[in-house]
Amino acid sequence: MKKFLNFATYAILLAFALSFTSCSNEEPLDIQLDEKQTLTANSATTKLIERTVSNDGSHDNIVDGSSCFDIRFPYTVMVNGLEITIDSEDDLEIIEELFDALDSDDDILDIIFPITVTKADYTEITINSIADLRELAKECIEGGDDDDIECIDVVYPVTLFTYNPNLEQTGSVTVNSDKEMRRFFAGLSETDVISIEFPVMFEMFDGTKVTANNNEELADAMERAKEACDEDDDNDHNDDDFTKERLDNLLVECPWLVKELRRSDLTQGIVADAYADYVLNFKEDSTVVARDREGNMLEGEWSTKVTDYRVKLTLEFEFIEAFSLEWFVYEIDKDRIKLYIIGADGDKLILKRVCEEPMVECTEAFIKETLLDECVWAVSDGNNEYLDDFRMDFTSMNIHVRNPNETVVDEGNWEISGTTITFNNLSMEMANYIGEWEIIECRGDRFKMKRGDQYLVIEKDCE
Incomplete structure (x- = not known):
């Protein structure tokens, strides 16, 4: 460990100072301190340190809407009429869960005053009303204009040494927290000089360690960290709930039902009922199939990427303009995704996961197109009794029946007329199912058919 004030330099500077005091009629000597070894209260590196150790107020933006301060625990809020006591950061998740429980965005949160807030410099003040809170919040513009460096x-611990203007050491202090460090710098006067005992260790947002051995490396580490991560200073409390990878995986797991679509540029702000109950089926090859209430299907493309620390979903359909847009993800959970358009007030797309696809009208076109898909189909008798774990495929109007070992145990062909499907030329394991079957229930992943008192169910298996 080393104290970064070069004492040879100190001796020279002190000699200059003494010679200056013996010549009272001469102009004062402007002594330039070596920035690589020492810091003053107003130096650029000192300001970077202050910003790095400032109190981060962004964790409770869902309550106070400001990153420049946070509310000291405990306090009480009313969320959509329900009273909640907030004792820790974990309790903030309860608020988010209550907000997420509603499909609408008309969330209501009221703070029970008085409250105590902690500012960036760790000073605490009492706030008695929402008007006072909003006035204080004006110091911090939503979107990240607080000064702290959070990444x-x-x-x-870190040890610091203090010197007077004559470069005489006046003390040392070991600090053990951001608060102690920030309060130390707050107590400096403009004439104070300090040095730091190196090396100083930093931990980055991703857990990696950075070592600084002098002031230059110290400043460089903090400068690089300014834009290294999303500081989450905005008021979008959902944007830390997901990553691009999680969204990609979630989209292809199950089909998604369109619960609500609002495009002000296309529908004058009215919910586009024409697209409600559409089902979007995202596939791993970046294609997406949209199916309407009647079972008509249109294919498009989808992609995701991260931009400005937000996840963006791009949909492109040649014949569905309402969906074709760059949508930013606002909220995500395992059963619902909310998307919005930047700069368009109220425009949104809400999707609900439907792992069991909704029933649609049975039409010849829908049945044929669905069965010709490359997936295979599990076969049961309608009472969840599966037929020896057989899998059938219907590609090219042919039938191939395979057992769990992928051995073909029967084959034939099929035809469709209206809602009547006919199995032909089956001669082995499935010979008893030759003939006409009336399809009575249709889903994108399941068909139920009947012949007299006999039922047959086939379910899509794309794994």
């Missing part, structure tokens, strides 16, 4: 943390 890097100091690893404590």
Whole structure:
């Protein structure tokens, strides 16, 4: 460990200072301190340190809407009429869950005053009304105009040394937290000079460690950290709930039902009922199939990427303009995705996961197109009794029946007329199912058919 004030330099500077005091009629000597070794209260590196160790107020933006301060626990809020006591950061998730429980965005949160807030410099003040809170919040513009640097943390303890203008050491202090460090710098005067005992260790947002051995490396580490991660200073409390990878995986797991579509540029702000109950089926090859209430299907393309720390879903359909747009993900959970358009007030697309696809009208076109898909189909008798784990495929109007070992145990062909499907030329394991079957229930992943008192169910298996 080393104290970064070069004492040879100190001796020279002190000699200059003494010679200056013996010549009272001469102009004062402007002594330039070596920035690589020492810091002053107003130096650029000192300001970076202050920003790095400032109190981060963004974790409770869902309540106070400001990143420049946070509310001291405990306090009480009313969320959509329900009273909740907030004792820790974990309790903030309860608020988010209550907001997420509603499909609408008309969430109501009221803070029970008075409250105590902690500012960036760790000073605390009492707030007695929502008007006072909003006035204080004006100091911090939503979107991140607070000064703190959040993507890097100091690893404590850190020892600092203080000097007077004559470069005489006046003391030393070991700090063990951001608060102690920030309060130390707040107590400096403009004439104070300090040095830091190196090395100083930082931990980045992703857990990696960075070591600084002098002031230059110290400043460089903090400068690089400014834009290294999403500081989450905005008021979108959902944007830390997902990643691009999670969204990609979720989209292809199951089909998604369109619960609500609002495009002000196309529908004058009215919910586009024409597209409600559409089902979007996202596939791993970046294609997406939209199916309407009547079972008509249109194919498009989808992609995702991260931009400005937001996840963007792009949909492109040649014949469905309402869906074809760059949508930003606002909220996501295992059963619902909310998307919105930047700069368009109220425009949104809400999708609900439907792993069991909704029933649609049985038409010859829908049945044929669905069965010709490359997936195979599990076969049961309608009472969840599966036929020896057989899998059937219907590609090219042919039938191939395979057992769990992928051995073909029967084959034939099929034809469709209206809602009547006919199995032909089956001669082995499925010979008893030759003939006409009336399809009575249709889903994108399941068909139920009947012949007299006999039922047959086939379910899509794309794994």
